[in-house]
Amino acid sequence: MKIDLLAHRGAWNDPDEQNQSIAFERALSAGFGIETDVRDHRGKLIVSHDPLTQDENDCLCLDDFCRLYRKLNANSCLALNIKSDGLAAKVQEILTHHDINNFFVFDMSIPDMLGYLNQSLPCFTRQSEFEHSPVLYEQSSGVWLDAFESTWFDAGLIETHLANRKNVCVVSSELHGRSREQLWPMLRQFIDRNDSDAKLMLCTDFPHDFHHDDQGVLQDSQRFLA
Template structure:
């Protein structure tokens, strides 16, 4: 299992998607999930509408440097597929992926050759282009039991990578879900996106971090 920090490894809400959270995450060897959108044609890191102080994607990539950390890029705006493909051209395709874009925009990312993860959740149990996607972003907005270990195993057996959204991202306890995932903890095509990366690493007995890619 590979652990991804959610919007960086933040210690307070104000640090989310900020350089301090990304430095902390990458310095500890954790990859991260973050949000990408555009601002007047420039790609930036922001969950909400950006302003003049919003960090650019270029600055975010400078923080990463040569560290082989995995990246999950949550696409917050349509029409940025080609620009993103150019920005990420120096990165190994196995080390990053995009997800959460609209279905029409998903087609553009696939055409550009961006590594795409299809979203599945209790309200999106059937979605487009799963077969064409390299992985699945597995979410649960309200019902953590809508998917099973068997479903995850089936996706992995089909050659898909799977990134699971940990329940604390939606304000619920993560403990039952983490307990259920213990049997899959050594699978290298499984990821967990969490607000608690060090706790997750300890809970799953992991010590590989970025060298597990």
């Protein structure tokens, strides 16, 4: 089966490029999906992991992010990490305006998640070593499969979710400061031996390495071309 690769905050060469237009353009031009963060600031939806401490002009708004996606004729998946409550209607309005359909939202509070589900927006529920039973599983489109301290899950859990027609997005180990040498070989074996109508995705800082790095070892030196 195929695995879709999501570039965590874009395809960045320097941490300062995270969630910036240059990183998003690199990722989309390479055919990768994107995981990014959405919050509100002074009445606008912006792309930012943290609350703004700088001038808002230094930060990309969600509308411009979607405009870039359309400009590049992209069709890869967008994973929108919702950082503020009460944004469902506005998120839906912006994505609909730009005719973006390949996306999901995740990581909002449970009451806020109900609002997205009520508007029929695709939501992923989280599962981790601290959240063994994913909330609102039946209503969710997929599972955000996280591992904060160790790779606690195996291929069998992924297979179970896919068999339940739930898409799965696995969080790569380097996002939590660990080597990917255990996770990536397991995922490679899984996609070679399995097939499913549901989607399997990997959110990673190194999407360009997945099909080329046989060791699965974190290599900070290899980044993207400008």
